[in-house]
Amino acid sequence: MDLRPAGRDELTGMLRAATADRRMLDIRGGGLHSRRGWPFTPDDVLHTGALAGVVDYEPDDMTITVEGGVTVGEVLRLAGERGQGWPQAPSAPAATVGGVLAAAAGGRRRLRFGPIRDSLLEVVVATGDGRIVKGGGRTVKSVTGYDLPRLLTGSLGTLGVIVQATLRLWPLPMAEQWFSARGEPAGMLEMARGLLADLHRPTAVIVGPGSLHACITGVPDDVVAPAGMVESPEPSGPGPGGDGPAGAHGGVVEIGVPPATLPAVARRLADDGRAFEAWMGTGICRAAVSAPDDVRVMRELAMLHDGHAQVIDGDDALRSDPFGPVPAGADIMRRIRASFDPAGILCPGRFAAAEAVPA
Amino acid sequence: MTTTAGALADQLRHLLGPDRLLEGDLARNLYSHDGSIVGGDCGIVALPETTDEVAACMRMAHEAGVDVVPRGSGTGLTGGAVPLEGGLVISLARMREMGEVDVANSCMWVQPGVLNLDVSMAIAHLGLHYAPDPSSQQACSIGGNVGTNAGGPHCLAYGVTVQHVLGVEMVRPDGEVVILGGVAPDPPGYDLRGVVVGAEGTVGIVTRVLLRLTPLPPDVRTMLLDFLSVSDASAVVQAIIAAGVIPAALEMMDRNMTMAVEEFVHAGLPTDAAALLLVEVDGTAAEVGTATEVVERVARGHGVRTVRVAQDEEERALLWKARKTAFGAVARVKPSYYLHDCVVPRTRLVEVMEAIGEITEREGVMCLNVFHAGDGNLHPIIALDRSDPDETERAMRAGDQIVRACVAMGGTLSGEHGIGVEKRDYMPLVFDHDDLEAQACVRRAFDPDGRMNPDKVLPTGTRCGEVGLADTQVPEGTWI
Structure with missing residues (x-):
């Protein structure tokens, strides 16, 4: 009802x-x-x-x-x-x-x-x-x-x-613009590394399969196209809210890893030919999955880098293990939940x- | 000392040695106070140096059923670290190790006894700093900062402690060690890390803190503006932000405070001004240039007398010294002070400053104001001599009225100092019965026996699931 x-x-x-x-x-x-x-x-x-x-x-x-x-x-x-x-x-x-x-x-x-x-x-x-x-x-x-x-x-x-x-x-902001570039994954990751090192507080640096997007926010003098990039709209990538229905891919896993390890994760996803969006500098990456085994692979990849992976969208079959290992402090969480929702x-x-x- | 407490002391002495278990009257008196005017009753004090030792102390206290009060540097301003009814104080002051800086992930683990300013000094050569900067940053510890979710002038743009703590290692009340949060963002489950920060030591003892480190801005400019009226200065605060500029810091000082500080620091502050604004903008050179123009234009439109721009790092440091030693400077006026930490919506600044003026005048007490104007976080400091019971009484009454005035203007009790004992009984002003009960349940989920820093934060009588009659009496012997 x-x-x-x-x-x-x-x-x-x-x-x-x-x-x-x-x-x-x-x-x-x-x-x-x-x-x-x-x-x-x-x-x-x-x-x-x-x-x-x-x-x-x-x-x-x-x-x-x-x-x-x-x-x-x-x-x-x-x-x-x-x-x-x-x-x-x-x-x-x-x-x-x-x-x-x-x-x-x-x-x-x-x-x-x-x-x-x-x-x-x-x-x-x-x-x-x-x-x-x-x-x-x-x-x-x-x-x-x-x-x-x-x-x-x-x-x-x-x-x-x-x-x-x-x-x-x-x-x-007084000024804000998205920029993009296309190319081989290794080159895109190298450009992303350069942006994170050179820009003061970039708004977004996002690597996808064969693409790089960056957003710069600030005063007009600072919002200029980085070398090799052109003005473009915000990207549209995997995941609830980030694009249309993820149903076309079956589902989406969100990976959280230490930010410095995200290039390695992105390289692996690119090699595997997956649709993904890696939010460089934040440690967050969303990747398309189509079978329960994909979820396991994504989680192993995340845990290899001391991270975690959750299914954030998927049909029932993809959600047999949506969160991974029991979180630290689970007993505390259970007591909190029991008090809010007896x-x-x-x-x-x-x-x-x-x-x-x-x- | 009861048999249980005596047995616990024996165990702790065996664990830590006689030098790291303080039982004498001098130490117990010292640990009965913090930076506030709250006085308590200290049982014994343990000085562990490792997580394992903290865990052992906590297991022993758990088995003995003894209350535990965690303590950092003791600079807190609300009695949060003051033991009220004996029990065990666990001081983290000896846990002062910093881990390796993880430059690639811009973070580092530190022990809780590390002092706030020491973090930024240790990493400056890497072009990094730790953003929250309470005025007491030379003395206050990271563990205490985590406990109170401390702020500081630069929190206007950078955010408070919880936004700079990626994870914590915490010893739970039964001695179990747990790590909440971490370098990898957004782990599954509830954000318990977010609850621990600001829980004032009532949910466990944090033994390591994973700090998020922030790049030093490429450019920074510090300006001192002076005004002939507080309302002009308040209007400028509002107008700068309305013009789309969020300064790194935006601080106000009234005339009483300026006079006290100038006598102390000799920074060349205009002591005839009604109000000073200390404005700092940072970012890229272009951002700083634009923001400076906006600040100057807005100030000139609101009757600023002079705009003093710090010409070099030395002058900038001097202006900040003037701001950050303000509380200390009050000692030149009166031996003690009583202050509040209310926050009001920025739009009510003029109104609340007027109200504070009226209240303190009516009660015949001297009030000095220095505060984070950009986020509406007031620090009205009532100077007093505690040996004068009448003045003390009037100071208490004025403080009470100030808190109520702030709340009536849509404000709240504390912006960065926490609730502790001192603001505890004001909690019903901003939260109703169900709100407080829910908070009690969150606390109990971490500490089922209620032994962690008892009688702090929530009004006495607030219970999870069975709210008793609100007994708002402060425990006997407490001096507020």
Whole structure:
């Protein structure tokens, strides 16, 4: 059944009822991250799209408070009208704020602007048993209490439904441009190395199969084409939000490795003829996979470099082992989850520290 | 000392030797305080030097059921490192080793007792620095910075401690060692690293910290602007950022503070100004040039009297010395001080400064202001003589009203010092019952027995799952 709460009260009522009846819920915003975690069959799908209010936007404070179902595109539009932006956001206008935060799915400008969790100042969630809990604060700086915003970011819906978020905005840059080049992987990686060494705080340096993209942000004098590169649009690569449906490839794995080892990972992916996008300097790489064995290969590759690999999009067959080894501090994570979602009804397949694979 | 505590002391003495277990009155008195005016009651103090020793101490305390209070350099300003009811203080001050710099990944592991400034000094030759720079950076430790999620002037552009800690090695309350986070970004599962940073030692003891290192900017310019009114200076803060420039730092000092500092540092500060702004811009030469133009243009549009641009590194260092020794300079006015760390939305700066002026005038106490204006993080410093009970009482009352005024303007309790004991009972001003209960549950998930730095951060009586009657009384013997 599809649940579409129109407001907070209705939402918490639905959650209380689901907890009482032990009905498993999937939470859906824009739907970009719905093919994550172990496959599970929810009793109901809870859509957040009607929680779409802009609660407060104070341009002079550079903070905006929106409900979880507001889209990324709407935030960028509102902010843009006042010369501001949300540089940590993914290039996925239809994704919801709640969704991208729950998935910690930030955009390609991470190298300069940091992970998306750094942009979340205050969060309000509805817990599995229907309580409303607020954490953080709306000011741009706060160490008041335990950092629930960071805990919620990347929790994949397993702690609660993000009903409201206060985001830190930034001034739109005076100038910004993407550039690209094409060539053999070795040459592209060498150029990428040069950009990371020579540019002060590049915004993005992204290697794909036979391609290199770079984004430079700043004052007009600094935003010039690096040697051998030409102006081009932002790339469109593997992964939810980064391109169209990944279904054509079957699925996408996100690899996280120490940044210095990413060239080796990229070289291997290029040699294997995979579609991939390596965010140089950040240690993040998204690669297309088409069979369960590919997931295993990707994970071995990541772990060879002291990293990890998660399936961030894929059909059921690709998601038999979506997260890899049990994370450090799993018992702590289990206790936290049990306190936010005592009946375990929220997105059971998306809890990386689950003791057992959900049915 | 109870039998249990005595047995624990014997075990710890056996583990660490008599030199690294402090039991005498002098040491216990010293460790009953931190940089705040909170006083507590210290049991015994252990000085481990390795992760293994910390783990052993924690196992022993776990078995004995004794409370543990972790401590760094003791420069905290909210009583976070002050033991309230005996127990074991574990000082990390002797754990001062820095690991190899991982230049390729721009990071390094350090032990928690390493001092903040020593990190940047050790890596400057590589063109790197550690960005968070609390004013106490010559004395405060990385472990303490992690505990409070410390800030500093340059956090306006660079972000606070949690944005510069990639991972932590932590000894859990039962003695188990766990590594959370790491060089590889975004590991699966919850971001427990993000919770540990800023948890004020209530979830475990961090024994190694993986710091993210930041390239030194190619160019930097430091400017001192002076104004005849606080509201002009506040308007400039707002206007610089509205013009699209996020300075590396944007600090304000009021006249009382300027006078105290100038007497102390002799930096040539204009002591007749109502407010000074210290503005630093950095980046590429073109970025610095553009930002400098914007700052000067905005300032001139708002009645700036003079714009002093630091001509060389020496002058820049002098201006920063003036800013960073401000708290120390207060000692020239009164022997002690009581300060808050509230944050307000930047748009409320003028209003809150007026409110602070009214409150302190009404209570008849002297207030000096020096603060991170760019992010709205206030540090109203009330100078006082603690031997004067009446003045102390008035200072407390003024502080209380300042906190309430900030919260009423949409602000929050702390920007970078943490909650500790001192702000603990204000938590219900910004969080309701369910919010606090959820925080208590997060804490309990790490520390099921509730032995880690008890009675800090959350108001007494806040429980996970069963919130008792809020008993907001500070434990007996505590001097706030």
